[in-house]
Amino acid sequence: MKKRVGVLALQGDVREHCNAIQKSGGIDSLVRRPDDLKSIDALILPGGESTTIEKLLHIFNLFHPLKEAINAGLPVFGTCAGMILLAREILDGSSDQDSLAAMDITVRRNAFGRQVDSFEKELDLQSIDAGVVTAVFIRAPWIERYGPEVEIIATVQSDSGVHPVLARQGRLLASSFHPEIVVGDRYGVHEFFINKVAS
Ligand code: GLN
DSSP states (O other), rough: OOEEEEESSSSSSSHHHHHHHHHHTTTEEEOGGGGGGOOOOOEOSSSSSSHHHHHEEEEEEEHHHHHHHHHOOOOEEEEEEHHHHHHEEEOOTTTOOOOOOEEEEETTTTOOGGGGGGGEEEEOOOGOOOOOEEEESSSSOEEOOOOOOOOEEEEEEEEEEEEEEEETTTTTTSSSTTTOOOOSSOHHHHHIIIIIIII
């Protein structure tokens, strides 16, 4: 049976994820209210602005229901701002920035610096059967620390070292880049999330 994959639709690039879900064999479903969480098998937290999405999660009374759903085993894929929302700890966040603290990672916001606010990078994702993809990074975070349960799937080298940009912890997946923006027609990271992480 096809999986129903929700996309948190408060802010950010929601439509692109819906398209990627459809192309990856799932059924997309918008999540705006706590009740919307009841009918989904998995959830994507899109890129956008993590401080804004976090505030909207509280305003729409979704923050705690979402945390509970994750604790109860809901598979979640956080992309870019969504990765920040999943992280246990945020560096360079706004002073009162809260997170769902679901994944044992520390992320640094806007980590790749101003001169490379946005860039593309070839990533070898053959270990998850996604081939080699051109990953798009837009004011992207990186993972600066991760716990023993976290598996690093891909890294990017910068002047300051090697930085994890795709990681999995059980039913949780997080990417620094935007997997909903692809060259071609295959959404390999979405396929991995829907068919492997969420099953
Ligand atoms: N820099 C943004 C943030 O802190 C994330 C950017 C993105 O999602 N493309 O939320």
